[in-house]
Amino acid sequence: MSDPLARERSHLAASRAALRAMRADVEALDLRDVAANWVNAEALHHQVSERIKALADLSHTPLFFGRLDYLHAPGAEAAEGAEGEPAAGGGSTDTFYIGRRHVHDGDGDPMVIDWRAPVSQPFYQASKKTPMDVGLRRRFGYTGGELTAYEDEKLSDPTEAEQTSKLLQSEIERPRVGPMRDIVATIQPEQDEIVRAGIGGTVCVQGAPGTGKTAVGLHRVAYLLYAHRERLARSGTLVIGPNRSFLHYIEQVLPALGELQVAQATVEDLVARPATGVEVRGADSADVARVKGDARMAEVLRRALRSHVTPPTEACVVVRGSRRWRVPAYEIEETVAELLARDIRYGAARDALPQRIAHAVLVRMEQAGEAPDDRVQDAVARNPAVKAAVKAIWPPVDPAKLVLRLLSDADFLAAHADGILTADEQKTLLWAKPPRSVKSAKWSPPDAVLIDEAADLIERTHSLGHVVLDEAQDLSPMQYRAVGRRCTTGSATILGDLAQGTTPWATSSWDEALTHLGKPGSTVEELTQGFRVPREVIAYASRLLPAIAPGLSEATSIREAAGDFAVRAVAAAELDAAVITACHEALSHEGSIGLIAAEARLPALAAALTEAGLTPLSPGEETSPEARLTLVPATLAKGLEYDYVVLDEPAAVVDGEPDERTGLRRLYVALTRAVSGLTVVHAAPLPERLA
Numbered sequence: 001m002s003d004p005l006a007r008e009r010s011h012l013a014a015s016r017a018a019l020r021a022m023r024a025d026v027e028a029l030d031l032r033d034v035a036a037n038w039v040n041a042e043a044l045h046h047q048v049s050e051r052i053k054a055l056a057d058l059s060h061t062p063l064f065f066g067r068l069d070y071l072h073a074p075g076a077e078a079a080e081g082a083e084g085e086p087a088a089g090g091g092s093t094d095t096f097y098i099g100r101r102h103v104h105d106g107d108g109d110p111m112v113i114d115w116r117a118p119v120s121q122p123f124y125q126a127s128k129k130t131p132m133d134v135g136l137r138r139r140f141g142y143t144g145g146e147l148t149a150y151e152d153e154k155l156s157d158p159t160e161a162e163q164t165s166k167l168l169q170s171e172i173e174r175p176r177v178g179p180m181r182d183i184v185a186t187i188q189p190e191q192d193e194i195v196r197a198g199i200g201g202t203v204c205v206q207g208a209p210g211t212g213k214t215a216v217g218l219h220r221v222a223y224l225l226y227a228h229r230e231r232l233a234r235s236g237t238l239v240i241g242p243n244r245s246f247l248h249y250i251e252q253v254l255p256a257l258g259e260l261q262v263a264q265a266t267v268e269d270l271v272a273r274p275a276t277g278v279e280v281r282g283a284d285s286a287d288v289a290r291v292k293g294d295a296r297m298a299e300v301l302r303r304a305l306r307s308h309v310t311p312p313t314e315a316c317v318v319v320r321g322s323r324r325w326r327v328p329a330y331e332i333e334e335t336v337a338e339l340l341a342r343d344i345r346y347g348a349a350r351d352a353l354p355q356r357i358a359h360a361v362l363v364r365m366e367q368a369g370e371a372p373d374d375r376v377q378d379a380v381a382r383n384p385a386v387k388a389a390v391k392a393i394w395p396p397v398d399p400a401k402l403v404l405r406l407l408s409d410a411d412f413l414a415a416h417a418d419g420i421l422t423a424d425e426q427k428t429l430l431w432a433k434p435p436r437s438v439k440s441a442k443w444s445p446p447d448a449v450l451i452d453e454a455a456d457l458i459e460r461t462h463s464l465g466h467v468v469l470d471e472a473q474d475l476s477p478m479q480y481r482a483v484g485r486r487c488t489t490g491s492a493t494i495l496g497d498l499a500q501g502t503t504p505w506a507t508s509s510w511d512e513a514l515t516h517l518g519k520p521g522s523t524v525e526e527l528t529q530g531f532r533v534p535r536e537v538i539a540y541a542s543r544l545l546p547a548i549a550p551g552l553s554e555a556t557s558i559r560e561a562a563g564d565f566a567v568r569a570v571a572a573a574e575l576d577a578a579v580i581t582a583c584h585e586a587l588s589h590e591g592s593i594g595l596i597a598a599e600a601r602l603p604a605l606a607a608a609l610t611e612a613g614l615t616p617l618s619p620g621e622e623t624s625p626e627a628r629l630t631l632v633p634a635t636l637a638k639g640l641e642y643d644y645v646v647l648d649e650p651a652a653v654v655d656g657e658p659d660e661r662t663g664l665r666r667l668y669v670a671l672t673r674a675v676s677g678l679t680v681v682h683a684a685p686l687p688e689r690l691a
């Protein structure tokens with residue numbers, strides 16, 4: 001077989017056979033004798049069935065997408081994950097095929113190396129300048145699961161010129177259908193650096209629209225799970241996104257990379273039941289939400305909580321048998337002062353107090369010649385007199401009740417907010433009509449965050465091993481704190497774009513956000529290469545940058561296709577019809593279509609679409625060849641992308657927001673969703689900067 005393509009195809013066939021054999025091996029496992037008891041057996045069966053699922057050979061996802069021929073066998077450290085004699089297919093012992101998962105033959109020798117293994121890294125990082133001991137890098141092209149092409153770079157050959165990869169380019173240009181897909185075959189060097197950054201540190205990524213932030217964050221989770229599997233299996237990982245439709249859009253990326261265990265949530269989910277026990281049914285005006293989301297609220301809550309601690313006024317007298325033991329008030333007071341000064345969690349201090357009082361009793365017993373042991377101390381700690389004293393001094397506090405009182409009792413609020421919040425701010429916080437109970441209160445999302453903060457002051461929140469926070473620019477300081485306390489002992493990947501901040505409290509600096517997250521001084525990386533938006537379209541959208549985020553650099557576009565771009569002015573009476581025409585035009589192309597419009601325009605557009613026989617999908621709903629058009633409220637467009645975008649009435653999108661800057665940022669988001677074409681249709685004048 002001298003034809004290289006035929007040789008590669010035969011390696012693919014052999015690898016697939018090896019994968020089938022691996023799966024058959026697992027399926028054939030006899031678990032009856034291995035598991036000692038029923039619970040073990042259940043757990044084992046579950047593990048095995050997960051493993052069988054993970055070993056499925058998916059015909060539409062190529063088993064490998066690249067190959068590296070090293071000049072020398074890689075050292076032991078680099079070869080981790082590639083143990084055994086490497087693939088024979090390439091004829092050399094230093095040839096490695098790179099794929100989504102590890103595949104080995106019957107002797108345990110690798111046929112395909114996991115893209116996350118150290119040996120695979122040069123596939124993403126090596127260049128003519130730094131060949132990383134790689135002689136040949138080969139990329140494979142597939143058509144419907146068939147290996148049909150390959151492309152070589154002789155990295156260590158000085159006579160060969162650096163060239164851009166056609167396969168890479170066609171992958172980037174490929175039309176989008178359905179949910180987000182992985183980019184494992186084409187991760188770029190600057191992206192790879194973020195993906196493989198160590199688990200110890202938090203990384204923050206600022207990037208213009210379409211620079212791959214979301215993609216990088218998801219691949220980073222997959223990488224960390226590979227490199228620190230056991231640790232993260234114990235502590236857990238979580239991806240946080242702005243809303244359900246966004247999470248739905250990204251939910252298949254990690255499973256496609258073989259990672260089925262990563263939880264996903266919105267920030268609202270984090271602090272909703274069961275974390276706080278309250279149901280969110282209300283909403284706040286921007287003014288109220290801004291004060292509630294301010295970091296100073298943390299100090300108000302802390303003060304309010306600690307105000308429940310009341311120094312004892314009388315001695316604690318414990319009766320045991322015929323004897324009475326008396327711990328004087330001043331002694332208990334000293335203990336209380338010491339616990340307060342230690343600044344441990346309110347609940348932990350409350351748990352410690354009975355033991356401390358009991359210890360004081362024990363000291364007296366010993367002084368009286370008794371020889372009490374630990375059991376006596378425990379019994380004294382549970383004594384009704386001690387319990388009553390603790391209840392009076394350090395009463396249990398319910399976090400929701402604490403927040404309820406702060407928001408309804410002006411004096412209580414003033415007592416703890418004076419010097420922290422202005423009188424006006426305090427007034428803003430107070431409910432006009434205080435609810436009667438925690439249950440009947442119409443809690444808003446910012447309230448739930450306050451309750452979550454209070455709950456953490458009482459009892460430490462469980463920390464995960466790694467958290468990815470996407471669209472991070474939109475969080476309030478209090479929300480950052482809520483995310484931060486979920487990774488106090490772990491690390492985080494923070495992804496966002498300051499120009500796309502559309503909440504009134506959107507952050508203006510990553511350093512500030514990182515401080516609220518509890519990760520001050522973490523590295524901030526910037527991505528500027530755009531993979532989504534065509535050049536002309538990104539240039540048009542970037543006209544808004546000086547107004548919405550001065551100082552941020554414009555994204556470049558590495559897409560070769562110029563893209564379709566049109567701005568159409570029509571008479572007001574023609575607007576709906578012109579939008580429908582633009583949708584029909586878009587539908588004549590391949591791929592997904594997004595019609596983005598202001599909330600206020602949705603009913604009219606939905607009616608016009610229905611009349612035209614076009615039934616639109618909702619954001620996050622899966623597109624299919626029959627249904628490719630989604631009607632997207634501008635408020636939900638963030639993070640999503642469509643091949644063709646029709647943008648309805650920019651002025652209405654701007655007017656839909658409380659202030660102009662937020663409106664223009666919303667418009668910037670809407671303008672940057674298109675992969676292949678954008679048509680702007682308007683009747684009202686365009687915002688000045690676009691006109």
Ligand SMILES: Nc1ncnc2c1ncn2[C@@H]1O[C@H](COP(=O)(O)OP(=O)(O)OP(=O)(O)O)[C@@H](O)[C@H]1O
Pocket residue numbers: 171172181182183186187188191207208209210211212213214215216497531532638639640641672
């Ligand atoms: N290295 C790459 N190879 C191929 N496609 C890529 C690459 N990086 C990103 N993309 C694609 O570019 C598009 C934009 O990526 P992504 O959504 O991650 O960008 P983003 O920076 O999060 O954008 P936004 O700021 O709009 O949320 C996606 O379709 C993604 O798959």
